Amino acid sequence: MNVKHGLGTKRYCNSDIFEGSWREGVQEGLGKYTWSNGNLYVGNWKSGKMCGRGVMKWENGDLFDGFWLDGMKHGSGFHRFADGSHFFGTWSRGLKDGRGVFYPPESKHPFLGIWYESLTSLDGLQGVPFHGELRNSFRDKKLRPNRSISHKWPMRSLLKCSGRISNRTTFHHSWILGDSYGPSLGNTRGYSSYSEDHVPVYEREYAQGVLIMEEVRNATCGLPDRINRLQMVRPKDTRRPCKTIIKGDKSYYLMLNLQLGIRYTVGKITPVPMREVRSSDFGPRARIRMYFPRKGSQFTPSHYSVGFFWEDYCPMVFRNLREMFKLDAADYMMSICDGDSLKELSSPGKSGSIFYLSQDERFIIKTLRKSELKILLKMLPAYYNHVGAYENTLITKFFGLHRITLNGRRKVRFVVMGNMFCTELRIHRRYDLKGSSQGRSTDWCKIDENTTLKDLDLPYIFYLEKSWHESFFKQIFVDCMFLESQRIIDYSLLLGLHFRAPEHLKSLREYQDTAQCCGSSQATDTPLPSKGLLLVTHEPNSSYTTPGLHIRGSTLRASSVGNEEVDLLLPDAGRLRVQLGVNMPAQASWKPQSNERPESTGFYLGVYDVVLYFGIIDILQGYNARKKVEHALKSLRFDPMTISAVEPKLYAKRFIGFLEKVFQERD
Incomplete structure (x- = not known):
């Protein structure tokens, strides 16, 4: 249709150059943009704007490696200043927002390795051969380097890599987008040794670009442990707030079973005409039970997981609750079951439950103990009446209750709830x-x-x-x-x-x-109102940034x-x-x-x-x-x-x- 689509290079009349992927006339995917003033960006694009993981290098020597949204820094990353200082932290729409660590020029910062140097020098990508295999982080399929781009090492920032890059130096690394900004070298976990002189570094906290807290730390006083508390520089994923479930993870097939079951039962109950719930709609006997063999059946599709039994408790009750909460069935299924993997959260409590988060972060799915399932089924009639009588209730919104039985023995129970923190604003x-x-x-x-x-x-x-x-x-x-x-x-x-x-x-x-x-000794005693x-x-007709769980x-x-x-x-x-x-x-x-x-x-x-x-x-x-x-x-x-x-x-x-x-x- 006479629009740019695919890989290509465009030279603008102002001498800017874009080299990378296009989709229906705008930059989409991976690409490299060089401004006429010397600034340069390599990374992901969406709808013609920098979006996702990318590296920006300014003409004055500053450099930012992290996440972007609509052309602005948004998410975790680090900024290297021209004077040699570094800031590891988080940004919201171009402004520092949240906690971070600042390293002055004379202090030593976490080691970033050859991958960082080759990527941030940008020219280092030219002619660097890659030995190993590349896997897509969601489908775990082997990929070949894209030879259509001038770089021999493809600009694939969304890849999980395992191998080595050789450019006079052998470099072994393993990294996943968002998990770590530095490689793992031996037992150093991506950190260089810290200076023995007492050079201070600073833990800072910002709110919309304004510094609201600063703590001075000494490099010899256990700083690596303190840095590990910060998500943006933590090399391990054991305490990450959430992790996208990929093939090979322990919960991968359980997630597929859950998505398949919800898609089946919600699709089956939605066409049923609306009616008032009856006493027979409550209790453990009010359920839909279906077997999902791997090869499929007359009623169920084939799938890549193991065969399992699916039980949907009180389907008519939860269907009415979703209607009561003004939640569209199609939106509900798209959010949880639309091909995207769920995210696994670390449990914030002592219950040992596993928490999953939908990709759009509208829903939380929690595993239940058998005793909790019984309590919810017992209180469900009163809960239904309560949320019907009080539209402003602060009690958790429940959208579904399910059970999966694997291999005829292991039973996993789930409840689907609304995420109270589903907002574009950063929760500090x-x-x-x-x-x-x-x-x-x-x-x-x-x-x-x-x-x-x-x-x-x-x-x-x-x-x-x-x-x-x-x-x-x-x-x-x-x-x-x-x-x-x-x-x-x-x-x-x-x-x-x-x-x-x-x-x-x-x-x-x-x-x-x-x-x-x-x-003055009264500097901190006279805050302005x-x-x-x-x-x-x-x-009423204006558009809101908050998704429709709270309408x-x-x-x-x-x-x-x-x-x-x-x-x-x-x-x-x-x-x-x-x-x-x-x-x-x-x-x-x-x-x-x-x-x-x-x-x-x-x-x-x-x-x-x-x-x-x-x-x-x-x-x-x-x-x-x-x-x-x-x-x-x-x-x-x-x-x-x-x-x-x-x-x-x-x-x-x-x-x-x-x-x-x-x-x-x-x-």
Whole structure:
């Protein structure tokens, strides 16, 4: 159709050159762009913009290797400055956002190896032969080097490589995109030796490009362990927040079975006319059971996994729940079953459950114990009535309950839930709040940006608008009374914080720097007041960046706009609909805690503007005989009011009381 499509080279009238892949007239795939001013980019493109993994080298000597989105740095990566300093961290839409490590020019940084040098020098890719095999990270198929591109070593940043590159030096490496920025050489795990002189390096935290915390670390004081806490430079994948499941992984065939079963049952139940649920639709006997042989049958397709039995519990109930939550069946199947692999999450709790995340991050799939399955089936009629009566309920949204039986013996049970943190905004802190204090803190040396912290780790008090505060606790009380009636304990409020950095934070930073230079001792005692986040009148027909899991429920009203329904207007995210527990703006007042890191020399502010995401999770633990014994034994050593295992009425009362201290009404 007379448009560029495939591999090629284009020279622009301004002397820019693009060499790489095109799709329907725009750059798509892998390519190399050279600007007339000397800047150069090698990496992935999408819809004509830098998107995915890539390396950008500027004419002044700066270099960035990491992830891009719409032509801006977005995700993890590192920036090498012309003076020799390095910053390993994360970016959001071109701005530093989150934690990172800064290495001054005279300090030694993690060893990046010949792969890094050959890639970032860019010319090093020319004529470098590759010996070994290349595998696609999703299908594990062997690929041959693409000889259509001028480089003998193909620009395939989405490949899992195993082999060696020879260019006067033999280099053995193994890397996967996003897992590690450095190779593994022997037992060094990608790190060079650190300098013996006391050259400081800095752990920093940014919010939308503004430095909000900095800690000075010495290179000889156990720095490699601290660096390992940061995802962007961690060479091992044992504590990664999520990992895409590929062929060869332990969970690969289980994932295929799950996707096939959900596609089958949702497709089968959707054409059935809508009707009210009956008592016969509940309980363990209300289920669809089907055998999926590997070669297929009259009712099931052939597949690449082992034969398995599939059971879908209470299909009509969950079909109505999905309709109640305004979740389209086609979107549901596309999100979980559309050929893309799921992501496996590290379990944030002690239950030992396995968590999977859909590629679009809208759904979380959790494995259940047999006892949890029984509790969910028992409470399902009351749960169905509760979420039908309270559209703003904060209790976890359930979308499906399934069981897979492998080899006639092993049974794996799954529940599909909504992801409360499904947002384009970066979640800077995660907290799991129960209201108990015994064992409710986290060892600082084990914390990274993706760690879910606990009650005693929370150093903030959140101030909500008066009407929002009333709505929040009214709903919390109703939800807790429901859980108490079901004899449920051990539930918690999962809280996610997105920090905003308005312009006045920059002024405050400059003021404190000036005061410190002048010898003032009051530099950190006079924070400027927060200006608050911008709320505008809600527009029902406007497009939102947040996917449609949270569209059920009323939009909150704000007195600042005449008690009208409101949207949160953010420069980097557009308009976000404000609902209870979703996109809720608040002010967070920071107060030092007794368990704060003693060696911290960080810079903290008194008041932050934050966006809150929260909901009640882990509602499948009953107050059974085992919990009663646990309560009795722990009461011999600790204060009974501080332990988690208490009877449901006391648990609900303590939970609400704790949240009343954390969430307060703004004057």
